[in-house]
Amino acid sequence: MPTKPLCCPARRRLLAGAAGIALNTLPRGRAQAATAGVRTLAFENLHTGETLRTVYFEQGRYLAQPLLDIQHVLRDFRSGQTHAIDLGLLDLLSAMCERLGSPRTIQLISGYRSPATNAALHARSGQVSSTSLHMQGMAADIRIPGCSLPQLRALAVSLRGGGVGYYPRSDFLHVDVGRPRQWTGS
Numbered sequence: 001m002p003t004k005p006l007c008c009p010a011r012r013r014l015l016a017g018a019a020g021i022a023l024n025t026l027p028r029g030r031a032q033a034a035t036a037g038v039r040t041l042a043f044e045n046l047h048t049g050e051t052l053r054t055v056y057f058e059q060g061r062y063l064a065q066p067l068l069d070i071q072h073v074l075r076d077f078r079s080g081q082t083h084a085i086d087l088g089l090l091d092l093l094s095a096m097c098e099r100l101g102s103p104r105t106i107q108l109i110s111g112y113r114s115p116a117t118n119a120a121l122h123a124r125s126g127q128v129s130s131t132s133l134h135m136q137g138m139a140a141d142i143r144i145p146g147c148s149l150p151q152l153r154a155l156a157v158s159l160r161g162g163g164v165g166y167y168p169r170s171d172f173l174h175v176d177v178g179r180p181r182q183w184t185g186s
Contacts, residue, residue: 039094042105047077074111083112085137088177092161109141127185139176
């Protein structure tokens with residue numbers, strides 16, 4: 001079955017309600033790819049081994065099935081729960097890959113986290129925020145092969161898309177679409 005584009009507000013509301021897609025969360029325009037054209041993302045979930053390469057935006061529209069596929073790959077791997085992934089986060093990740101040139105696969109360490117998972121992680125580590133944007137589908141912990149962590153950090157900061165957490169000892173970068181801020185963890 002061909003992928004149907006999200007073409008009108010009524011269809012967006014219908015799909016958002018039925019599928020839990022954050023269609024009302026439109027990109028903020030700070031760090032996104034061009035509004036026309038094609039946006040592609042590729043993920044490798046390091047916990048589940050799943051991979052996904054998909055076009056999620058084309059001809060000025062977000063595509064429903066690819067958004068659901070992304071939501072599945074970025075799910076809470078501990079509980080299996082899914083959640084709508086903020087479109088601004090997807091556009092930020094797409095812009096990062098676009099700036100790096102050539103197709104890039106994002107290695108996903110953590111995408112969505114259920115409140116229960118986040119609470120358990122927070123209880124074990126003071127570095128996990130009790131109000132983490134992971135619980136709203138607005139954050140991801142990532143690596144991109146072929147790009148050093150310092151380079152990835154500089155790129156994320158330059159795009160000014162939200163928060164950037166640098167975790168050199170744990171070898172990942174946190175990016176989110178909350179308020180712009182920076183920090184270094186372990």
